[in-house]
Amino acid sequence: MSLSSRTVPYFQAAPLALIFLAFFVTPVLLVGAVSFFDYQTWDILIPDFNFYNYEYLLESSTTYRTYANTAKLCALAWVFTLSIGFTIAYFLAFHVRTVPTQIALFLVCTIPFWTSNIIRTISWIPLLGREGLVNQALVGSGLAAEPVEWLLYSEFAVILGYVHLYTLFMIVPIFNSMMRIDPALIEAARDAGASQWQVLWTIVIPLSRPGIAIGTIFVIAMVMGDYFTVDVLGGAKVASVGKTIVNELGYLQYPPAAANAVVLTLVTILLIVGLMRIVNIRKEL
Amino acid sequence: MAHRSRNPLAQRFTRRDFLSTSAAAGALTITGAPFVHAQEPVTLRIAGTGVNAFNELAAKAKEEVGINIEYIVLTSDDVVTRAVTQPTSFDMIDSEYWMLRKIVPSGNLQGMDTTRIKEYDNIVPIFTKGELPDGTPVARQGISPIKVSYLTDQVSRAFATEPTQWMTLIPTVYNADTLGIRPDLIDRPIESWSELLNPEFRGKAAILDIPSIGIMDAAMVCEASGLATYEDKGNMTRAEIDRTMAVLTEAKRDGQFRAFWKEFNESVTLMASGEVVIQSMWSPAVTAVRQQGVPCVYQPLKEGYRAWAAGLGMPAHLQGRQLDAAYDFINWYLSGWVGAFLNRQGYYTAVLGTAKEYMSDDEWDFWMDGQPAASDVLSPTGVVIEPAGSVRDGGSFWDRMGAVSVWNTVMDEDRYMVRKWNEFIAA
Numbered sequence: 124m125s126l127s128s129r130t131v132p133y134f135q136a137a138p139l140a141l142i143f144l145a146f147f148v149t150p151v152l153l154v155g156a157v158s159f160f161d162y163q164t165w166d167i168l169i170p171d172f173n174f175y176n177y178e179y180l181l182e183s184s185t186t187y188r189t190y191a192n193t194a195k196l197c198a199l200a201w202v203f204t205l206s207i208g209f210t211i212a213y214f215l216a217f218h219v220r221t222v223p224t225q226i227a228l229f230l231v232c233t234i235p236f237w238t239s240n241i242i243r244t245i246s247w248i249p250l251l252g253r254e255g256l257v258n259q260a261l262v263g264s265g266l267a268a269e270p271v272e273w274l275l276y277s278e279f280a281v282i283l284g285y286v287h288l289y290t291l292f293m294i295v296p297i298f299n300s301m302m303r304i305d306p307a308l309i310e311a312a313r314d315a316g317a318s319q320w321q322v323l324w325t326i327v328i329p330l331s332r333p334g335i336a337i338g339t340i341f342v343i344a345m346v347m348g349d350y351f352t353v354d355v356l357g358g359a360k361v362a363s364v365g366k367t368i369v370n371e372l373g374y375l376q377y378p379p380a381a382a383n384a385v386v387l388t389l390v391t392i393l394l395i396v397g398l399m400r401i402v403n404i405r406k407e408l
Numbered sequence: 409m410a411h412r413s414r415n416p417l418a419q420r421f422t423r424r425d426f427l428s429t430s431a432a433a434g435a436l437t438i439t440g441a442p443f444v445h446a447q448e449p450v451t452l453r454i455a456g457t458g459v460n461a462f463n464e465l466a467a468k469a470k471e472e473v474g475i476n477i478e479y480i481v482l483t484s485d486d487v488v489t490r491a492v493t494q495p496t497s498f499d500m501i502d503s504e505y506w507m508l509r510k511i512v513p514s515g516n517l518q519g520m521d522t523t524r525i526k527e528y529d530n531i532v533p534i535f536t537k538g539e540l541p542d543g544t545p546v547a548r549q550g551i552s553p554i555k556v557s558y559l560t561d562q563v564s565r566a567f568a569t570e571p572t573q574w575m576t577l578i579p580t581v582y583n584a585d586t587l588g589i590r591p592d593l594i595d596r597p598i599e600s601w602s603e604l605l606n607p608e609f610r611g612k613a614a615i616l617d618i619p620s621i622g623i624m625d626a627a628m629v630c631e632a633s634g635l636a637t638y639e640d641k642g643n644m645t646r647a648e649i650d651r652t653m654a655v656l657t658e659a660k661r662d663g664q665f666r667a668f669w670k671e672f673n674e675s676v677t678l679m680a681s682g683e684v685v686i687q688s689m690w691s692p693a694v695t696a697v698r699q700q701g702v703p704c705v706y707q708p709l710k711e712g713y714r715a716w717a718a719g720l721g722m723p724a725h726l727q728g729r730q731l732d733a734a735y736d737f738i739n740w741y742l743s744g745w746v747g748a749f750l751n752r753q754g755y756y757t758a759v760l761g762t763a764k765e766y767m768s769d770d771e772w773d774f775w776m777d778g779q780p781a782a783s784d785v786l787s788p789t790g791v792v793i794e795p796a797g798s799v800r801d802g803g804s805f806w807d808r809m810g811a812v813s814v815w816n817t818v819m820d821e822d823r824y825m826v827r828k829w830n831e832f833i834a835a
Contacts (some may be wrong), residue, residue, distance in 0.1 A: 167493075179827070183831065188835075253681065253682055276666055359667060359669070360660070362835070366834070367833075370833060374619060
């Protein structure tokens, strides 16, 4: 017996589709359903259909402040990871001449990833604390009379953590895009009298756009959902949406956490859709 | 080890004892006694906050009762979450009393038969009568353990108002909490909870970010500084909650707090590193800071202490050999060695009489009677934590437990309070 050529692809796609259905689509739908539930301290999930959780969320000025703060962290992390990531990728792609050196240097960039996110985040604490290494150096060398307080448990520390953790996610796609740029294009531009900046501005950056867009999606998605870095380096003082959700889960307030998660997901999706409108990744890959 | 040979009580729960108990249990289910010897030792997974999860304790339990103890260490919030949502993921729970108001309505705990607890009659009456051993009632603001100590039946979702045969938790450790300070960095006496918000300590104060406990510390502070008044701090009205959180939020905006901590070790790091000089703290955290050679005082304050208590409970699914082993473990727990071990951490234990027999007179005088230490005070691991002559912060057991003003709590307005707390953290 032979299956018709029309049905075979469905069977081939079925395993992945089923896994997605079971472990992605279903949980997301459940989160959506729970966000309309009621709850009490002693009874954490009361099936219901009310908008209380959303009303509370959208009426509270804290929500808007939290989102504004998350957006600010996101924007700052994006600016720094992009500028650092782009520079490193540019150096690797255009200044390093041989492929083995390129690969070797690229691997060097991944060394921090040999330890976990958590350890990399926590290891900032002894460095940045009031009696940490940086402050010891500053006070010891007379550059500062008193230890600098804003190094740790501040937005500065959180952004630093993000840049440290996520810059590689910018480097990789941008480097990938840059490697696809035909060297002949750059040579032609030079021959036509273009300056370094003109080459960068009119050739390299436009052709790196897909890489930049992909890197941006990574960074935005990760910063929007982060709660660990903000907790550890912000001393639990810096507001972020992810942290609010984690708090609510901790207090067994599942329905409001679900509502918060739904709103966060929608906001993130909107951001990414907006980005896709600017750069058509599929077309340019 | 040394203690075992010295003390006849230690012989009370030997491995032989355990084997005969399980033989009896085994005989009920399997005919033919020899099977018992072929049985694997029972493993009990204990989920808890880690305040009394010690490797030494697990090793001793293995040695003396033949039970494998595995600890599942969680944050306070996660203990409640686990108990409510995944009760089969552990075999015993090491829960705080306030958590019971969230856990018991789920029906996931079974009442423990007090007739199977050998030292039941000797448990400190704070838990069985709601009073101190001299008969004075303990503070009832907040969730005083007596309010949630008993169930109406073995299988029940309701607390009994009078003692019954069915206990929710067998108390393991409890203590009276206050603020920890760095005496080397604060060169004047600290006497009131209100000092936590003193602008003198701007950027050098911390409070804990576990709402049920943090709100109590906050209430102590607000009441002490005259910024708020309460009918019952342990069960606030919405207006009282709003007022408390407004005070805290304002202090936070002014940069009073260096950080908020959720986990025991975070508080140790904050204090030992000098990031903060005054903060909410738990007693063993103070000991841990001192062990690093950093001065730290668990400062008694004139408004009194915020008390807490934890105990071992059994999830509803526990049965058969595991259930018997859980009772064996609890009976061993109350038989003295553990009590002495935990008393030396600065905690208090449920049965004082048996613990005393495992502590030297000097140790007892220092930890329990508030006397100056006659010899160097050692931590359970043998590190000197107090030189001879020093006195325990806050004095004797009665001085400290008698000065309790409020217990950790879950309020009727818990849902509202938690939302407000979350807003405060996000503010």
